[in-house]
Amino acid sequence: xxxxxxxxxxxxxxxxxxxxxxxxxxxxxxxxxxxxxxxxxxxxxxxxxxxxxxxxxxxxxxxxxxxxxxxxxxxxxxxxxxxxxxxxxxxxxxxxxxxxxxxxxxxxxxxxxxxxxxxxxxxxxxxxxxxxxxxxxxxxxxxxxxxxxxxxxxxxxxxxxxxxxxxxxxxxxxxxxxxx
Amino acid sequence: xxxxxxxxxxxxxxxxxxxxxxxxxxxxxxxxxxxxxxxxxxxxxxxxxxxxxxxxxxxxxxxxxxxxxxxxxxxxxxxxxxxxxxxxxxxxxxxxxxxxxxxxxxxxxxxxxxxxxxxxxxxxxxxxxxxxxxxxxxxxxxxxxxxxxxxxxxxxxxxxxxxxxxxxxxxxxxxxxxxxxxxxxxxxxxxxxxxxxxxxxxxxxxxxxxxxxxxxxxxxxxxxxxxxxxxxxxxxxxxxxxxxxxxxxxxxxxxxxxxxxxxxxxxxxxxxxxxxxxxxxxxxxxxxxxxxxxxxxxxxxxxxxxxxxxxxxxxxxxxxxxxxxxxxxxxxxxxxxxxxxxxxxxxxxxxxxxxxxxxxxxxxxxxxxxxxxxxxxxxxxxxxxxxxxxxxxxxxxxxxxxxxxxxxxxxxxxxxxxxxxxxxxxxxxxxxxxxxxxxxxxxxxxxxxxxxxx
Numbered sequence: 001x002x003x004x005x006x007x008x009x010x011x012x013x014x015x016x017x018x019x020x021x022x023x024x025x026x027x028x029x030x031x032x033x034x035x036x037x038x039x040x041x042x043x044x045x046x047x048x049x050x051x052x053x054x055x056x057x058x059x060x061x062x063x064x065x066x067x068x069x070x071x072x073x074x075x076x077x078x079x080x081x082x083x084x085x086x087x088x089x090x091x092x093x094x095x096x097x098x099x100x101x102x103x104x105x106x107x108x109x110x111x112x113x114x115x116x117x118x119x120x121x122x123x124x125x126x127x128x129x130x131x132x133x134x135x136x137x138x139x140x141x142x143x144x145x146x147x148x149x150x151x152x153x154x155x156x157x158x159x160x161x162x163x164x165x166x167x168x169x170x171x172x173x174x175x176x177x178x179x180x
Numbered sequence: 181x182x183x184x185x186x187x188x189x190x191x192x193x194x195x196x197x198x199x200x201x202x203x204x205x206x207x208x209x210x211x212x213x214x215x216x217x218x219x220x221x222x223x224x225x226x227x228x229x230x231x232x233x234x235x236x237x238x239x240x241x242x243x244x245x246x247x248x249x250x251x252x253x254x255x256x257x258x259x260x261x262x263x264x265x266x267x268x269x270x271x272x273x274x275x276x277x278x279x280x281x282x283x284x285x286x287x288x289x290x291x292x293x294x295x296x297x298x299x300x301x302x303x304x305x306x307x308x309x310x311x312x313x314x315x316x317x318x319x320x321x322x323x324x325x326x327x328x329x330x331x332x333x334x335x336x337x338x339x340x341x342x343x344x345x346x347x348x349x350x351x352x353x354x355x356x357x358x359x360x361x362x363x364x365x366x367x368x369x370x371x372x373x374x375x376x377x378x379x380x381x382x383x384x385x386x387x388x389x390x391x392x393x394x395x396x397x398x399x400x401x402x403x404x405x406x407x408x409x410x411x412x413x414x415x416x417x418x419x420x421x422x423x424x425x426x427x428x429x430x431x432x433x434x435x436x437x438x439x440x441x442x443x444x445x446x447x448x449x450x451x452x453x454x455x456x457x458x459x460x461x462x463x464x465x466x467x468x469x470x471x472x473x474x475x476x477x478x479x480x481x482x483x484x485x486x487x488x489x490x491x492x493x494x495x496x497x498x499x500x501x502x503x504x505x506x507x508x509x510x511x512x513x514x515x516x517x518x519x520x521x522x523x524x525x526x527x528x529x530x531x532x533x534x535x536x537x538x539x540x541x542x543x544x545x546x547x548x549x550x551x552x553x554x555x556x557x558x559x560x561x562x563x564x565x566x567x568x569x570x571x572x573x574x575x576x577x578x579x580x581x582x583x584x585x586x587x588x589x590x591x592x593x594x595x596x597x598x599x600x601x602x603x604x605x606x607x608x609x610x611x612x613x614x615x616x617x618x619x620x621x622x623x624x625x626x627x628x629x630x631x632x633x634x
């Protein structure tokens with residue numbers, strides 16, 4: 001009887017802790033989402049500010065506008081969205097690197113402020129991704145470790161994917177190649 | 181008024197006048213303070229290490245003495261100065277004198293900033309021990325020899341005065357014993373000696389204090405000037421009133437050792453270094469923060485029991501951080517004490533970070549999981565690990581209201597002259613250099629100069 005009660009209490013505790021971990025993952029994912037949307041809002045400003053100066057980079061600007069529209073679309077799966085957001089990160093990085101080569105652009109105050117905001121948002125996205133990865137690692141550990149894996153199996157919890165930085169994003173931006 | 185004919189003053193005279201002027205300023209004798217600082221500002225050239233302090237005190241004295249026009253004129257000269265530190269202080273002080281003019285200055289500076297190139301990250305070259313040794317040989321040797329003479333003189337004074345005290349004790353005891361026809365008694369001698377001893381100790385402390393002042397002015401200040409680039413750092417043995425108030429506010433705001441709403445009961449500071457490294461304003465000092473218990477008047481108008489305990493003693497550093505954030509993040513040593521103390525803490529929830537090396541050394545608490553990670557980027561974490569290894573001590577950090585606060589506890593007093601050690605040897609200087617270099621180097625070590633595309 002006592003043993004049964006202990007097992008029951010333990011089961012409740014594991015169940016609650018799994019719920020907390022799952023909610024933490026959702027919360028951290030929504031934080032990433034909020035920041036990605038904040039970045040979407042900055043992209044039109046970036047394009048508007050630099051389009052007159054980066055005449056030779058119209059293709060890059062058209063690309064980022066296309067990627068933004070794609071990311072904002074309703075018909076996109078989470079995996080595709082992740083992929084598109086990674087491409088946006090890379091393209092924004094490229095544009096920021098290109099601006100380095102235009103001193104007259106860099107000296108404009110609103111460009112500096114915009115780049116500051118973008119840079120800040122990129123770093124916040126990176127921080128939010130790290131938080132998401134930390135929450136997912138906790139969650140995955142819990143659903144794979146004994147005895148919580150028994151409760152997780154009963155609740156049909158599945159492991160979640162971590163945010164992984166694509167190889168091309170990890171590489172340094174090659175400004176020379178971009179300018180060619 | 182100013183005696184223009186006597187414009188050349190010796191360094192000793194400048195120091196003496198400065199202390200006198202400072203005292204007048206803090207005692208409310210503003211007219212006398214104005215006279216002295218006017219005299220000093222004429223006598224001292226802009227590259228002199230006291231120049232900034234003289235200008236600053238003169239502006240304060242003018243303002244307090246209701247000479248607002250002169251204060252504004254002086255502030256305008258300061259704003260136009262080539263030195264960032266003087267210019268910054270002048271701009272800030274102008275806000276209290278004439279807000280309208282301050283606004284105009286800010287607008288002018290903003291317009292100028294637009295055409296400035298974007299600053300990436302200013303790395304300041306750190307000095308190494310070999311360079312410091314060379315600097316000591318070239319620049320400090322004369323002062324060190326002088327100081328060594330002072331040291332021996334101070335030691336001799338202490339020893340001789342001790343012998344005189346013993347002799348006086350013996351003579352007085354003999355006279356008293358002869359007068360009362362008593363017998364020699366060791367307890368009597370010791371009792372009388374215990375009356376003389378405090379006087380001798382006070383005298384010795386005075387001697388050591390004077391020696392210490394010379395030492396700090398001649399050695400520590402020069403080491404600070406050597407480490408800080410191009411005289412952008414200033415050194416003060418002590419800071420008073422509103423400057424001390426700033427440190428109290430900084431310590432309180434850091435919330436490292438106490439809740440935000442509680443100011444420390446007592447805070448003393450020594451060896452204050454302030455100024456600009458690259459584009460970062462810094463301040464650090466050795467501080468002594470105490471908790472005071474009791475000492476209040478009860479209903480019988482009697483004081484209850486009084487006691488003090490040290491809350492923190494060590495180096496306290498503060499600087500503007502390069503990122504904007506609104507929540508609080510605390511980085512504390514990962515030891516048992518912090519784990520137990522922070523069970524009911526005011527420092528937020530635990531933030532588990534992904535760097536295992538960092539997690540081994542530090543425990544992070546914060547109000548916001550994402551913002552704590554935003555502040556503690558992966559590169560800052562590895563820089564903090566390296567800094568901790570370099571400091572070889574426990575390091576406490578907090579990131580609050582756009583500032584970074586760092587506290588490094590010490591068990592012994594820093595930057596004190598060693599009365600029993602030869603001052604011409606390199607060993608004690610090396611210690612002072614490393615401690616100062618550690619603090620000034622924080623800007624580089626934590627990359628606080630990083631801006632936008634860092």
